[in-house]
Amino acid sequence: MTGSAGFAPDVPAPDEVTAPWWEATREHRLLLQTCARCARVQHPPRALCVHCGSDEPDWSASGGRGAVDSFTVVHRAPRPDLAVPYVIARVRLAEGAVLLTRLQEREPDAWRIGDPVRVAWADLADGRALPVFVPDAAPAPAARPPHDTEKGS
Numbered sequence: 274m275t276g277s278a279g280f281a282p283d284v285p286a287p288d289e290v291t292a293p294w295w296e297a298t299r300e301h302r303l304l305l306q307t308c309a310r311c312a313r314v315q316h317p318p319r320a321l322c323v324h325c326g327s328d329e330p331d332w333s334a335s336g337g338r339g340a341v342d343s344f345t346v347v348h349r350a351p352r353p354d355l356a357v358p359y360v361i362a363r364v365r366l367a368e369g370a371v372l373l374t375r376l377q378e379r380e381p382d383a384w385r386i387g388d389p390v391r392v393a394w395a396d397l398a399d400g401r402a403l404p405v406f407v408p409d410a411a412p413a414p415a416a417r418p419p420h421d422t423e424k425g426s
């Protein structure tokens with residue numbers, strides 16, 4: 274359902290800091306680091322809070338909804354096994370964190386900055402998964418639980 278044909282990116286191995294984040298992707302859960310001291314979120318995971326320097330970054334689940342912050346359409350594959358065109362984007366989540374990701378399930382040239390998106394998952398061969406984003410027809414989230422199990426669209 275993820276439409277990830279040809280999507281075989283080079284993915285880094287988990288390390289001490291990123292292991293919890295990667296483990297959650299196996300269950301298609303998107304985690305964000307949330308600082309225990311200043312309560313702000315950050316991504317990607319780091320050992321220290323980038324906002325206040327606290328060494329107590331905690332984890333919280335993202336609702337998986339956001340908007341396209343910027344994007345670019347890749348027409349020339351950096352590797353021969355990648356299918357083009359595809360869309361690389363910065364997505365700003367409702368929680369405030371920004372992810373570098375891919376946009377899928379819409380013609381590459383049809384995307385616009387500000388488009389609402391929701392997370393989907395591209396499964397990797399080792400059981401982990403990468404968050405990608407697809408068009409979100411629903412209105413802006415209002416403290417609703419994430420639709421982890423519903424795929425109706």
Ligand SMILES: [Zn+2]
Nearest residue numbers: 308311322325
């Ligand atoms: Zn902090």
